[in-house]
Amino acid sequence: MAFAELAVNTPVLRPGSFSYSIPAGLEIKPGQAVWAPFGPKIVQGIVLEVTEEPAFGQTREICGVISDTPLLSFHQLKLAKWISQTYLSSIYEAVALMLPPSFERQSLAYISLESSPPATAKNPSETLSPNMQKIFDRLKAKDITPQNELEKIFGKKTAQSAILKLINQGLVKRTYRISPVRAKTKFEKHFRLSVQALAFIKNQTLPKLSPRQTQVFDYLQENPGGISKNGLNLLVKNNSAVLKALEQKGLVSTEERQVFRQPIDYSRIPPLPHLELSPPQKKCLEFITRSLNTPPEDDQNPRTFLLHGITGSGKTEIYLQALAESLRLGKKAIVLVPEISLTPQTIARFAGRFPGQIAVLHSRLSPGEQFDEWQRIKNGQADIVIGPRSALFAPLDKPGIIIIDEEHEWTYKQQDPQPRYHTRTVANKMAEEYGAVLVLGSATPDVDSYFKAQKGIYQLLELPERLTPYRGASLPKTELVDMRTELSEGNRSIFSRNLQASIEKVLANHEQAILFINRRGGASFIQCRDCGYVAMCKSCDAPLTYHPDQENLVCHQCGRHYPNPLTCPVCGSRRIKYLGMGTQKLEEETRLAFPQAKLLRWDSDVIKGKNTHQQIMDKFSCHQADILIGTQMVAKGLDLPDVTLVGVINADISLNLPDFRAGERTFQLLAQVAGRAGRGISGGKVVIQTYSPENYAIRSAVCHDYPGFYTKEIVYRQELNNPPFRKLACLVFSHLNHDFCQQQAKLMAKTLREKAEAVGLGNLEILGPAPAFIQRLRGRYRYQLILRSPNPAEFLREINPGQGWSIDIDPYGLC
Template structure:
């Protein structure tokens, strides 16, 4: 007889332990999904095997036995090891980590396999001649793949420098070496374009796709194909890092700087950290690519943690687009109160007359960004989440962009009864309406979360733009990243200040990245492109650096500021979130938690604990949220998390549970 230690599929901190069961069957391995009797009622629960033992140190009274083994679902030892690591790294439950690896959905009753993109034709894009920079990148990385030597590479390549071709050839090398590959993109909207290229080079049978816009059935069947070893390449968004592949030789993260690679749901993992952990088990390589690498990644390259490779020229040798900054304050002085500056309008007119296409970027969806009373200053907010509601003209309603709650637009102010309550600000819906009024002879389309609710709508919008049916594409950050259209002659950035005003130490960095990425969509064909950046903050260093394509200026300014303020990469930021149904209980719980943390940490670390504050989304789903922020200087993270883990466990497993704690490390 053997014994197994299993993690129970139970959403409770009190049962976040490994439980020992007896085993009569030999057909079991680490990672097997089993059914076991649990707790006093012996109700059958799903569980996952973490350890198998021939004996136990002391006899277990009332030992229970594994009831059955799931023949279909089984993780590997490497995946279980990663789950153990995640529990320690992110202070999550065993089962939270396991659920990252396991499939959602169920087998089809008909037995028919559901294959996404099965009708997609591969894009013929065979590149025969590489640039000297591309060739140099391959010469640097390929030996590590062929010799199975683990390392991390950062490819810093300007937009249009041919990074995708490098990814394809590196994956080809891994496949020829007997290894498998994962390619991740930050936005689901980018997967179709990437998949077309990969099908054209590798064929459909070798490729699987994993992302949240697939149906549950498609995701289940793709998971099974991957787990059975029927595919060699997995393409997808953040969750693709958990693809149940064996023998991973390379993981590529395109646009590595994107915030979407950081999970904001439990477990609150960093995709890059998980990728490095997984690939290291197979002595594979991690390749990070970006035209605007994060400050942290560039710093790590300077420290020798990553190997940096630069691509400074575009593949087609066309110069980077001309960039013009327009100060909207000056436009107002000249009497122009419209959404478009004179430079943007005249540039669009010229571009359209020459038969080229245009992308307009604004990182705010909806028609107007808030509803306010001009008499008393009242602003409509969501009762559930506490954030400002956005006016959507199509629905004629104010909508919460977090929980989706809709409110009719009031005719008078609920606070003072004034009739002067109006919607203000500009979103993509208003930009689309304005564009169609200004250029009625040209077709326009909008790409944001409101227009892609129906399955397949992303692909249709982008396909129409690619074929030239749509002349002007308006969108949020979905249009700013990775899209490769040859006929885009101009990009207009409607308001560069949107992200700059977010309360986040990365605001300047993210502004630079979005402007640079959006600008990079122009001039990817035979003609030089043009970019117009509209802003009310024309002197800000991030906007000036983006206009000049001067990454070094942005990087060194940010590094200086972060070092003086002890922000990453010079620290890790730990956020402890206190959640309670009663606001006063939440505030008191946050104070108690802060004192407990202070009591456990050394004097040096105590200096970097900040007083509890209400979370931006404070009142959400009938719960209040307050947070405590701790800056852990480099090298002190383990000490800090050790203290927090004990406090979190004590609070969350208490008998009189009035509030709970969650932890987010380096949150966005």
């Protein structure tokens, strides 16, 4: 008998696989999806390997197959096991990254009356509580009912408790059904003239038709390949009766054809020619193409490249020509962008160069679009996959090159759920597994990446000159404004006099400006001026943000909305003050200061659908607005030639967070948003407003001085043994009860310290426990431990923390 090791789609306390026996006559291969029993349920499983002996003694049989062929390749299964080991996730959580969209289907619980209740339950009404009686009566009326429906009606805890008691009394039973498929291949009915109709036309013996029948018949004759029902509806309204009559006369035949749900209208994207490279670009491309043309086993140099080029230096053209070389060699490619908002602009550039060869994957596509794009990639119909971090796991057959644009961005780090992987780290492993070349591009590289390039772990490629709008163009002039001086001289506006005059000049010249503030909403918090009360979220230890467009307060941690108080709920005072600033408040103030200007706002509050990013970009590109106001979305990779001014309203927002990466984040944000200016022939200017003009990160950003910033930052990192000199792990325990949460965190800290001492790990630091930066989140208190060592994952692999704990290996931040 053969056995299979499965990764099962169900929450499990242990991270490994489960052993199942393979029924006689059933052929199972690694990577295949199957149904398997797990407790009382039937769950999905992915076959990791087929063996002659089970890893565990007792096994149950696999129920059947979901996919006739493997969904995952040998390389993907190997990568999933590595992710599970590296980030301490379950094997199924790692495997799920690579499965088709909408693949996951849960076992849904259904409740129904027992057909043969015990004799002791002849008069159940006498022993049932009111809630049990209500549920019992409902089941008598409706019989089988989804458990989640009962939970919605009676409340989750009440329903679960009552159902459990009814089951224990033998009055009802719980069964499980698999949830329906959420996405599948779409088919559409097509109509064409029948063989008989063609014969009638040839012999000129066509039967008499009504005018509407003649109209439809003529359309079908003009379209011999057939036409869809939807296409025909555009030509002839209310045609169902007409088509039925033509079918009855044997003049029309129908067939079902697959419809591909394309997320992008490629017909609107013009072709783009190859551009001539500058000498620095040519040199960078030569290094990359040399690695592409060298077998991995013969390559003595690192196959990971850090492409460090200032904003507007032509990194994208190097990507495009490196991709062309990879495709020429018969290899495919993955291109990653940090934000979905950048995907339309990236697609336009890449699809213009490689028409018909692009596939797109991201979460804002509909389930059907995601399904069809995944199938196109799996079937080898796309050579280049573009998208955010999830696109890394597209089912490409042996990619030859992986490109990560803006590689420093924090959005490449998965936060929740598990596995909490970093895209750059996984891409490195993936490139190693496939023998691919990895290109990391940025104007402000991650300190860890630059450190590895300095140490020779990566190859450093540099583009020191700007090519936009012409070769040798200078970076925009950047001016620093000390807002303390502005205040002391009587200017209480959010706009410094420098920025005010600069905006007026831009508007007078019919140019465009970007105003950047990395905070959403109107006021950051509201406070009573009499008693000091601050409106806080009831579920989180976080102040509520005022949103003037909705006239309410919003918690940016859990998303709960609250009414805007007119009086203080503590002392009754009407002296409520709105403090702080976000994009909506900035929009209001800009409209008051510059009433003649047309404004656009770009933040997550205005993003309603998958095309909103593109619509905002199109409006601003077509100069339907003079000023674009936004959060970090406006700082990433946008190429807008008419933007001659960038104003940073407050450069200090990210600077004072209790996080060792605060300086790096601030420098990167300021340098990136400054790079949006001066991409046209009119040049550009950047005005940065700050209350900390002496800070090294801000001063380096003003001077566009990455080496200077890195030199100072790496010294601070080494002094405190922070990455890249040590690795970090963050353990967080959450619970509804504060004291229990604190107690469990202390207990875990004691356990870890004893374990470290027992195995002689003198280089392992355990910091904490301490309350998390936001101590209560969504009603649960949180305490955290920080581990710092050369390899904390290896130490934690032997620890089973239990329920309530989450582990983040290489956390991007500590707050």
